[in-house]
Amino acid sequence: MAEEEDRTGESAPTVSKPNSIPSGDNSVWADVSPLLHAASQDLQEGELIHGDNFNLFAAMSAVEIMDPKMDSGIVCTYYSLDEAIENGAAPVPISADKTTDVQCTIDIMDHLLACEATWHKGHSLAQTVYSCLYLLQPERTSSHALLHSYCKVIRATCHAVLSVVSDTRTHEEEDIFTMTYDLPLGRDGDEKCLSMLNAVEETISRQLRACKVLSSKRRISEDMDPLQSNPDLEEGYCKALLCRLRFRKHFYHLLVSMKRPQGRGLELARKHIASCILEIDHIRKSSEFLRANAQKMSKQNVDNTTASGCQPIGFDASLNSRLSAPTPPRSIKILCWEKVLEYFMKLLQDLDIICSYSLDPSLDAAFLFVVKFQKSQPDLVSRAHLQLLLVQDGRLYGRDPIFSVITKAAGLPEVTKIHDIQKNECMVHLGQLVINLLKILCTNAAWQRRKLGKMLQDWRVTYVQLELAFKKEFGEASNTPKNENICFKIFQHILAWVEEQTYWIASRFLILGFELELYTIHDYCMVYWYIYVVLIKLCEKKHLRMAMSSGAISAKKKPKKKKDSLKDAGIDYQIPAAVLFLQSQMYLAEGLSMMFAALRNERRIVPPQSPFNTEHEIFIQQFELLQKACLPDRISYMSFKESTVHASFSTLAMYDYFKEAQRIAKEVKSSFANDPDKMAELRRIEQVAEHNSIALNVICRVGALDPSLNISFTFCHHPFFATAIVKRS
Amino acid sequence: MQRFEKPKRRSRREVGGRKRRSMEATTKDEEKVEFDASEIEYVSYSGEHHLPLIMNLVDQELSEPYSIFTYRYFVYLWPQLSFLAFHKGKCVGTVVCKMGEHRNTFRGYIAMLVVINSYRGKGIATELVTRSIKVMMESGCEEVTLEAEVTNKGALALYSRLGFIRAKRLFHYYLNGVDAFRLKLLFPHPELHPSQ
Numbered sequence: 020m021a022e023e024e025d026r027t028g029e030s031a032p033t034v035s036k037p038n039s040i041p042s043g044d045n046s047v048w049a050d051v052s053p054l055l056h057a058a059s060q061d062l063q064e065g066e067l068i069h070g071d072n073f074n075l076f077a078a079m080s081a082v083e084i085m086d087p088k089m090d091s092g093i094v095c096t097y098y099s100l101d102e103a104i105e106n107g108a109a110p111v112p113i114s115a116d117k118t119t120d121v122q123c124t125i126d127i128m129d130h131l132l133a134c135e136a137t138w139h140k141g142h143s144l145a146q147t148v149y150s151c152l153y154l155l156q157p158e159r160t161s162s163h164a165l166l167h168s169y170c171k172v173i174r175a176t177c178h179a180v181l182s183v184v185s186d187t188r189t190h191e192e193e194d195i196f197t198m199t200y201d202l203p204l205g206r207d208g209d210e211k212c213l214s215m216l217n218a219v220e221e222t223i224s225r226q227l228r229a230c231k232v233l234s235s236k237r238r239i240s241e242d243m244d245p246l247q248s249n250p251d252l253e254e255g256y257c258k259a260l261l262c263r264l265r266f267r268k269h270f271y272h273l274l275v276s277m278k279r280p281q282g283r284g285l286e287l288a289r290k291h292i293a294s295c296i297l298e299i300d301h302i303r304k305s306s307e308f309l310r311a312n313a314q315k316m317s318k319q320n321v322d323n324t325t326a327s328g329c330q331p332i333g334f335d336a337s338l339n340s341r342l343s344a345p346t347p348p349r350s351i352k353i354l355c356w357e358k359v360l361e362y363f364m365k366l367l368q369d370l371d372i373i374c375s376y377s378l379d380p381s382l383d384a385a386f387l388f389v390v391k392f393q394k395s396q397p398d399l400v401s402r403a404h405l406q407l408l409l410v411q412d413g414r415l416y417g418r419d420p421i422f423s424v425i426t427k428a429a430g431l432p433e434v435t436k437i438h439d440i441q442k443n444e445c446m447v448h449l450g451q452l453v454i455n456l457l458k459i460l461c462t463n464a465a466w467q468r469r470k471l472g473k474m475l476q477d478w479r480v481t482y483v484q485l486e487l488a489f490k491k492e493f494g495e496a497s498n499t500p501k502n503e504n505i506c507f508k509i510f511q512h513i514l515a516w517v518e519e520q521t522y523w524i525a526s527r528f529l530i531l532g533f534e535l536e537l538y539t540i541h542d543y544c545m546v547y548w549y550i551y552v553v554l555i556k557l558c559e560k561k562h563l564r565m566a567m568s569s570g571a572i573s574a575k576k577k578p579k580k581k582k583d584s585l586k587d588a589g590i591d592y593q594i595p596a597a598v599l600f601l602q603s604q605m606y607l608a609e610g611l612s613m614m615f616a617a618l619r620n621e622r623r624i625v626p627p628q629s630p631f632n633t634e635h636e637i638f639i640q641q642f643e644l645l646q647k648a649c650l651p652d653r654i655s656y657m658s659f660k661e662s663t664v665h666a667s668f669s670t671l672a673m674y675d676y677f678k679e680a681q682r683i684a685k686e687v688k689s690s691f692a693n694d695p696d697k698m699a700e701l702r703r704i705e706q707v708a709e710h711n712s713i714a715l716n717v718i719c720r721v722g723a724l725d726p727s728l729n730i731s732f733t734f735c736h737h738p739f740f741a742t743a744i745v746k747r748s
Numbered sequence: 749m750q751r752f753e754k755p756k757r758r759s760r761r762e763v764g765g766r767k768r769r770s771m772e773a774t775t776k777d778e779e780k781v782e783f784d785a786s787e788i789e790y791v792s793y794s795g796e797h798h799l800p801l802i803m804n805l806v807d808q809e810l811s812e813p814y815s816i817f818t819y820r821y822f823v824y825l826w827p828q829l830s831f832l833a834f835h836k837g838k839c840v841g842t843v844v845c846k847m848g849e850h851r852n853t854f855r856g857y858i859a860m861l862v863v864i865n866s867y868r869g870k871g872i873a874t875e876l877v878t879r880s881i882k883v884m885m886e887s888g889c890e891e892v893t894l895e896a897e898v899t900n901k902g903a904l905a906l907y908s909r910l911g912f913i914r915a916k917r918l919f920h921y922y923l924n925g926v927d928a929f930r931l932k933l934l935f936p937h938p939e940l941h942p943s944q
Contacts, residue, residue, distance in 0.1 A: 066820075075846070078821035079814075089815065141920050465919040465927065535917040536898065537929070539908055629911025629933075631881060636934040640913045 095337035100155055109152035109333035111163050118247040121256050122314055123332050124166055127153065128263045129356065130331035131173055133324035136362040137353045139180070139400050141196055146351050148177055149202045150336035157203055165260070168219045171212035172267045178205030179274045180400055187406040187458070196399065200342040213268060220264045227257035255308040259326075262301035269294040277370065277404050281417045285374040285408075292371045296364065302326070303360055323355040362398075369401035373408060378416045382428040382453070385409060389460040390527070391696060394738075396464075406461035410454055421450040426509070429516035430568025435509050445485045449517065452477055456524070468531040471524050472644040478521040479648040485514055512567055519560035525553045525650050533739035540732065541626045543741065544615035545638055547608045548659055549645070554605035556651045562598045596690030600697060603683040603704050607740050610676030610711060614743065616666035621723040623730060672719045677712035681705050706736040714743035721747070781866045783835055788872055790879060793823050793830035801832060801839040809862045822846055822859055828887075829856070829880050833863070833872050840867040843876040847889055856884035858894040861903075874906055881910070885935055892933040897926050907931050 042048055082089045097103040113123040134147040153160050153170050160167040181204065185197045229243045230253040245253050246260070273291035276284030309327040320330040336351065354362065369392075376388055392405060411417030415424045423436030440446060452474070459470040489510040529550050532538050538546050594602070618624045626634065638656040639646070646655075684704045691697040714730075721728050727748050732741040793802075803819055822844045823830050833841035841863035847856040858880065863873045884892055895918065896903045904914075912931040921928035 073821075075818075075821060078817045081815045081817040083815050463919050465917040469916055537914040537917060539914075541908070542913070627909045627911070629909065630878065631885065632911040632934055632936055636936055637911065637913055640915065640932055640934045 092341040095340070096335060097338060100152065100338060103152055103335060103338060104156070104159070108335060109159075111153075111160055111166070113163075113166075113332055116248070118249050118252065118256075119314065121165075121247045121260070122309075122312070122327065122329070124163075124169075125256070125259055125263065125309060126320075126325045126327055126329050126331040127151065127166065127333060128169055129325035129327070130334060130353070131169075132363070133322075133353050133356065133359045134334075135173070135177070136359045137351065138177075138196070139362070139366070139398060140354070141399065142351050143198060144177065144181075144196070144204075145198070145200050145202060145339040145342045146336045147353065148173065149339055150334045152333045152335060152338070155203060164215075164219050164222075168212065168215040169264070169267065172216050172271055174204055175212045176267070176271050176274065179271065179278070183274070183278065183407055184399060184403045187403045187461070200339075202339075213271065216264060216268050220261065220268070223257050223260050223264070227254065227261065230254050230257065252312055255305070255312070258301070259305040259309055262298045262305060266295055266298035266302060269298065273370065277374065278407065280411060282376075282378050282408055285376075289371060289374045292367050292374065295367050299360055299363060299367075306356075322353050323357075324353050324359070326356055366398060366401055369395065369397040370404060373401065373405050376408070378408075378418070380415070380419055380424070380427065382415070382424050385415065385457065386460065386523075387696070389457070393460070393464065393467075399463075402461045402463070406458055409457050409461065413450075413454060415457075421453055422446065425449065425453060425513065425516070429509075429512040430564065431509060431512050435505065438505065438509060440506055440509050443488065445481060445488050446513075449481050449485070449513070452481055456520075464531055464534050468528060468535060468537075471528045471531070475521065475524055475528065475644055475648040475650060478517065478524060479650065482514065482517045482521065485510065485517065489514065512564070515560065515564040515567055519557065519564050521648075521650065522553055522557040522560055525645055525648075526550065526557055528644070529553060530739050533734070540624065542637070542641060543732075544612055544619060544663060545634075545641060545659055547612035547615065548663060549642055549654075551605055551608040551612055552651055552654055552658075553645075554601055554608060558598050558601045558605060561601065562594065565595050565597065596687050599683055599687040600691070600701070603680045603687065603701065603708075604740075606676045606680035606683065607704055607708055607711075610680060610708070611741060612663065613666045613671055613676060614711065614715065616663035617668050617671055618723065618730065620664070620666055621668065623723050668715070668719045668723050671715055675712055675715065677708040677715065681708035681712065684708065703737045704740070707740045707742050710736065710742045714745045717745045779866060780869070781835070783867075783870070785870060787835055788840070788870075788875075789834045790875060791832050791834065792879075793827045793832065798830075798832060799823060802830070802842045802844065805839055805842050805862050805864065806844075806860055809864060819844070828883050831876050831879050833867075833876055835867065840864050841872045841876055843873075843880050845880045845884070847884055847887060853890045854888055856881065856887075856889040856892040858892065868902075874909070877906070878910070881933070890935060890937065892935075894931050895921065895928045896931055897922060898929055899926055904929065904931075907933075 082091075084090050085093060087093055097106065097108070103109065112120050113127075114120040131148060131151055134150060138144050138147040149155065151170075151173075153166060154174060157170065157174070160170050181197060181199065223246060225243060226246045230245065230250065246257055247253065269291040273288045273295065276288035276291060278284070306326040309325075313327040313329050320328055325331055372392060379385060379388070389405065389409070393402075397405075408416060414420055420436070422441035426435045426438075441450075455474065459467055459474065462470065492510070493504075493507055529546065532546065615624065619626060635656050638659060681704075684701045688698065688701050691701065718728065718730065729746040729748055731744045731746075733744055734741060736742045799819060802823065803814075803816070806814065806819075826846050829843075829845035829847065831843050832839050842860070843858065843862075844860040845856060845858050847854065849855075858877060861873055861877055863876075881892055892912075893915075894907070894912075896907065898904075898917065910933060912933045914929040915932040916930040918928040918930060920926075
């Protein structure tokens, strides 16, 4: 490698201002220009100098100057904001003609809304919302009350959204979302945005009233200047502006309300959400009027980001693109008007779901709420708000100390929640794990799965440490179940709960793989098998923990939840409904695993024959994180092979796991009559089990190898339990 | 095919601190070329004269250009992992890779894999990437990784046949908002097969 020299360009300081940084004891500034000049004589264009620390990052950081695809600093239209303004790119007023001015203002409002939605979807603030030149110099718009108040509320809103997302750190890989590059955000005076917005709204309301009162033929009363000059359009433009202003007002209010500690502002937030939804409807309805009266001469908006269809004035994304240097410029497609309204509707609905949550003190309920909320794939902003609600100041909902939440979840009596044992290092650590888990559950599915996978080991380690502490404290006595010591009880219950929780995380980790499409048909056999073995453990741990809890409550004599606990305590030889519920899933997973094993064993599904590795390596990779955490213990590729190698359709016909799953699901339904989510899941399980049972019968009857048999799988009945479709051609 | 792109943003997680965006090659309405598999000649990267061929191919099939430094970084450090496919003297495909320490494992990384559209579907990409992976395996790599767009069905099928699994999904990995899969291939390790 002729051009390689052991020299790094980065370490050589340039000495443009030799006196600005003084030389230290071990260093002295030197002018390296002659050295660099001499070195460059030896290099041909495109040749590369690198040292040992020259990595891919360094190689890819090279930017070819003036290549528009690489050079973010390249000047596209204007050198600076000042130049853009001097060239009339963002005039104030926008037009001397008042009607045109109003039309253009509405276009700016609409495009800003589109930019805001695009930003929420994970693009840079600088190149979306702040591509609006009017936002960049806040004082410039002060003579234009309408535009000025709107710009103010936009800046304040962006600031509010940004602070929630940064505080909760739910932005995962969307880290670009929170980069602000010193943009004028939440400036002094912007917090007063609402009073100004209210004043403008009031003026326009009066203008609207005035134009409605007076007949269109007559002159408008002298004390009230109309909004614009065309009396025929006055009502339409007043209305179009009002809904836009009111949307902003309520949206800002709702963000502020949702941030109030301990969910105190949720009720108020819901009212603002309802108002926002109403105003979006009005905004939608104003489109027809705006389109009909759009300026004929103005440019067609190719991206369709405004209700009128006109190109907005005063936007230039290229001006800010150099802020992202030295990374190459990104082309950002601003969402179209329809998608923008859709986005905000979805955001409002998601926020409404959060606001209507009851702040159930049960940790289980909180977990289930988040998992259910995530099913509709909510975007970053609503997820950040959910997390903010769930975890504040290290407490659940900012209200319940985490140790008390854990003792409750572990089925311990009330008195334990303030026990000194919470100061135990392991207990403190456990509390942190629970908080982290809550936070992770609020992130997007991809990030969530990765974090859950890594977290499994932490849960496992915490369990082992707790167990050690327990044994240290109680020695051999820890094996005797009848210890009445309260510390003993706390340890015992919490240990059982931690194990149950760990397996719950493991099952969620595996299940998320379906949502993320990480598994192919060739993986299904081992994935369902692993889900099955994890569910066995989850059932077992849940059962144990529930038996313990019911014992604890009955020992306390005064059970708090009368019905449930009495029922559980009275019939503890029976399997609790919550465990049966899991069992129905467990049988379904086992059935599917065996079905895929049979299909493979009978050569209906032929796995790829890699020249490089085998099923064993695939297994290791798929379940690496579970195996590292010994979840479950003594489970290996060998155990998978042993359980599946002999699977065949003839044996499956004799023992139909699907029928078993279906039977349990049917039976347990009556216990969940008041739980619509569990009922829905049981119905889905029944459906999948029934279909698969029938499919199994058909395959057995016809023979798996019959070429006329067409077997495929779909997720039409359940998000992660596949339904077999068998057709004869 | 695996595509490899300019970095788009800082990331706290990836090696090198940056993400790479792969590109979906535009499907041009080119006619498929009729040829016999035996007519394709595979050669290992053997010097400066191959560099413009690789660059042209990648530039032609992928929408964003790389600086010459990126190409040089790969082909000069790991010439043995880069291969070119020729048909009657014309370069029709290439693979560019690297390998090195990553969190205590020695792993290979497939950076670019390109076959021109009219030559696709004939196993050229599989042959190219198989040659690279073989060298990685012989060089002591424990695993091989790469990223592919979740929508790139062809690449996903190709790598699945070679034993890669989808280890992770990377949310909004690409500029266009598309997610990526991190694909991984684990080589057999003697300690992992105690019974064999």
